[in-house]
Amino acid sequence: MSQSVLTIDGLQYSNWSRAIFEEMREGGVDAVHATLVYHENCRETLLRFGEWQRRFEEHADLIMPVYHPDDIERARETNRVGIFFGAQNCSPIEDDVDLVAIMRRLGLMIMQLTYNNQSLLACGCYESEDSGVTRFGKQVIREMNRVGMLIDMSHSSERSTLDAIELSERPVIISHANPASFHAAKRNKSDKVLRAIAESGGILGFSVYPFHLKNGPDCTLDEFCGMVADTAELMGIDHIGMGTDLCQGQPESVLTWMRNGRWTKAMDYGEGSQSNAGWPSPLAWFSDNRHFGNIAEGLRQRGFNQEEVEKIMGRNWLRQLTEGTQPQPGAVF
């Protein structure tokens, strides 16, 4: 296989298996932001780390942990997929600001302040009232800045996201979502938010989850690449990347867990509905990890030059991780 462009996916929660890791290599994926947890508390988060440790042992020929951004280059050189970790919620730190540094030491590079609902830190995108970043949230943002943990507002609401950008001394990211101007959805982001993310030095990872796309599963590659081009205009070519939100091979029970956790007895359908409760149908041009080449080719067709394609497919994520996960100068922990 000839060396493809550096490819970093800004979010997946696939049903990790040897088959999927092999498909990732086939698709030229050099590194992926793997969601470690949705609703897991501190102790449960360590169970998830434990499961990954076993995967790293068992599939050492295919994957390796990324505990430092340089490890991505090492993964690429050895034809493996680098796995870097993020949490889609702040549940791992419970009510304890000291757990930010502990989770960072364990390799948690990214954490969302909220997942759809109000959290102890901020407001999620499904709440009706958004009171912004909380007292605890301000402390946690400061600590995330200190230790070098990227603040991810993918599932957060508008005001909380703008608050976080204002409060943070370092870039804020949206690892997986699309512009609301392309497709109006609670999970997609306003131009105001996207501009502020770019100004903070952050990144938007484009989602190919059909609920985030115009025409859902029927969205064409050309429409997707058009959205990328428009967003490049809005945010600048250095502030966009991929964040597929691919949940390859997951059973519906996982979707139910993501949406309901332990917080509700009444079924919550998230972006779906009672009559459309399951996983959406996949896109024709991106249904699994082997299809990243389609996107790169689509971007070329759309008129992006080679350097721009490389930035979108992986270089911007690499820069973001390199800059964003260094502890602040003099930070001790």
Add this chain to the structure above:
Amino acid sequence: MSQSVLTIDGLQYSNWSRAIFEEMREGGVDAVHATLVYHENCRETLLRFGEWQRRFEEHADLIMPVYHPDDIERARETNRVGIFFGAQNCSPIEDDVDLVAIMRRLGLMIMQLTYNNQSLLACGCYESEDSGVTRFGKQVIREMNRVGMLIDMSHSSERSTLDAIELSERPVIISHANPASFHAAKRNKSDKVLRAIAESGGILGFSVYPFHLKNGPDCTLDEFCGMVADTAELMGIDHIGMGTDLCQGQPESVLTWMRNGRWTKAMDYGEGSQSNAGWPSPLAWFSDNRHFGNIAEGLRQRGFNQEEVEKIMGRNWLRQLTEGTQPQPGAVF
């Protein structure tokens, strides 16, 4: 202050404070094995790590974490005390073998398989029956070998200790105890155990806790150094070091916690008794961290040459940590 011999203390659980860190520097202590936990479960262990993170921030001019043995040299060069962590019990890993690697990643370099009582792994030195290393214990020893976490049998019973040495592919240590031939006590070790520790490549750290010494608080420096000389004969000069068991400034409530944890309603007096329940009176020649020079001088008086004194005061511990905390070749986690 002129550069004193490299001084590494193989165990303390002092009531950590700026005053104590200053005394450590005054006493020429370059690094200390700090007990992180006695009975704390996984989540509680993270609280203790969190407290240390705050100490590292607050007293960055006096202390620094030792996450790799090389950090000890860095601590010495910058006139700070390097802190390396150990657990006096296996409570941090609960019933989960994966937590061994997670705790190692967080900087736990040393773990005792038991603390006085039967644990899930092995038998403690205060039990009446010793059935040796358990099924879970065998798995944990293998995992500790893999990730490079030193197996410490200080509070374990005879058979369990010999079992662990037999099962482990890497050195087994006793971080803090004395030979039973010097002073018969349940916590002190038989010549058979000490010989096996040395043959495994491990170390004995000499305790100055009065309950471990002949004549208790009245033990003289000369008697102590005589014990060191006899043990050097028994184990070899490369397999002995310091492990003071200093609990400087601790209130009696901490002693009660160490002895009773949550496991008994009836008061357990450990090495003491109802009529002698508290901390023992300190030694005249070693009552706090400023007195390591007395021991080095006592050893010289006893006839140890400079190289031997340096080995006992710190060089042997440095070698043990350097060799013992490297993951096995090819180990991934």
